[in-house]
Amino acid sequence: MTFFCLPKNKDLEKWDGPRCGLTNAVKYFKADEAFPINQFNKKFQEIVDKKLQKTKKFPIIYTNTFIKVDVTDSTLPEEQQVVDSFNYSATAKTMSIGNTDPGTSDQIATLSGHLRKIVLKVSKDRWPTESSPYSRNPDVIKSIIPLINNFRLIKSSYEIDLLKKVGDITGEAFIETFKGTKPGLNESHLEAIFEFNVKYRKAQFLSYIPVVASGKNSLFMHYVDNNCNLKDGDLILMDAGAELNHYVSDVTRTWPVNGKFSKPQREVYQLLLDIQKRCINMCTVKSGKSLNQIHQRFLDILAHDLSKLFGRHLSWMETNDICPHHIGHYMGMDVHDTEDVSRSLPLKEGMVITIGE
Numbered sequence: 317m318t319f320f321c322l323p324k325n326k327d328l329e330k331w332d333g334p335r336c337g338l339t340n341a342v343k344y345f346k347a348d349e350a351f352p353i354n355q356f357n358k359k360f361q362e363i364v365d366k367k368l369q370k371t372k373k374f375p376i377i378y379t380n381t382f383i384k385v386d387v388t389d390s391t392l393p394e395e396q397q398v399v400d401s402f403n404y405s406a407t408a409k410t411m412s413i414g415n416t417d418p419g420t421s422d423q424i425a426t427l428s429g430h431l432r433k434i435v436l437k438v439s440k441d442r443w444p445t446e447s448s449p450y451s452r453n454p455d456v457i458k459s460i461i462p463l464i465n466n467f468r469l470i471k472s473s474y475e476i477d478l479l480k481k482v483g484d485i486t487g488e489a490f491i492e493t494f495k496g497t498k499p500g501l502n503e504s505h506l507e508a509i510f511e512f513n514v515k516y517r518k519a520q521f522l523s524y525i526p527v528v529a530s531g532k533n534s535l536f537m538h539y540v541d542n543n544c545n546l547k548d549g550d551l552i553l554m555d556a557g558a559e560l561n562h563y564v565s566d567v568t569r570t571w572p573v574n575g576k577f578s579k580p581q582r583e584v585y586q587l588l589l590d591i592q593k594r595c596i597n598m599c600t601v602k603s604g605k606s607l608n609q610i611h612q613r614f615l616d617i618l619a620h621d622l623s624k625l626f627g628r629h630l631s632w633m634e635t636n637d638i639c640p641h642h643i644g645h646y647m648g649m650d651v652h653d654t655e656d657v658s659r660s661l662p663l664k665e666g667m668v669i670t671i672g673e
Contacts, residue, residue: 471667507526
């Protein structure tokens with residue numbers, strides 16, 4: 317493994333803190349070799365050139381960043397040698413490479429800049445011909461993201477233990493937030509209680525900006541103003557999570573501001589809780605179900621149970637209006653982990669998912 321990182325710099329480390337440096341990259345990350353990040357383009361060019369010396373076929377390159385390919389013809393004058401250019405990115409081959417120029421600096425702010433200005437020079441006789449008459453871009457530089465997502469989809473036992481731990485921290489923080497809720501406080505106070513309890517339990521961050529929505533604010537799925545006063549008789553909907561060692565949680569809970577549900581609030585709350593439990597029970601390898609199938613079953617049950625509660629038939633359109641978001645998603649290092657992986661896959665051992673409403 318070749319490792320690229322910021323080199324040691326005594327002056328900058330006085331301000332920004334210690335860096336790993338090249339020697340420690342080999343020592344602690346078990347790299348075979350390590351180079352300064354500003355040499356990435358040079359070393360990348362050397363690797364491709366070395367490969368082309370051994371084989372006539374251009375290698376497949378997998379990346380999660382931008383690469384500009386300059387196709388060159390050495391028989392032409394130097395200023396005319398670039399005869400064609402191709403811009404590749406992790407998601408779209410035709411995306412612009414951008415114009416960040418890190419220059420010779422090694423400041424942290426330019427770290428991504430070095431990876432956004434990768435230029436690969438390839439001789440015209442070594443660059444593959446077009447794979448399709450309708451496309452100028454040969455399909456030789458591909459996104460590595462789908463491959464990484466397939467690895468990340470199935471968690472190891474260590475990852476699962478870490479996700480359980482961050483889930484426990486989140487649950488405990490929610491309980492303390494329940495206890496601290498009372499009319500007259502502000503939504504921001506509950507956010508502060510939650511964040512304090514998450515970090516007090518040694519989680520490093522919140523996993524996203526929390527939704528702390530009281531009363532009518534809870535009708536907006538991604539309400540994050542969190543600045544209204546709590547009113548007696550209203551409900552609080554809180555969507556929040558924690559991050560521990562790069563693994564995250566995602567939890568949504570609803571409770572009464574004054575600590576006691578009204579009769580209609582309790583009826584709807586209990587109905588949704590029962591449906592959620594039924595959906596959680598579907599989340600087994602034995603069931604053979606996918607998240608999409610569980611979501612469809614959820615909508616069917618929700619329409620049936622709400623029709624019974626309201627005393628009239630609810631159409632699929634009405635039900636979808638009530639709950640327009642998906643019931644679940646994969647979890648891990650991101651809240652919506654491995655987002656490119658289809659939710660139509662049957663659930664397998666090692667997958668970690670969330671079920672919410």
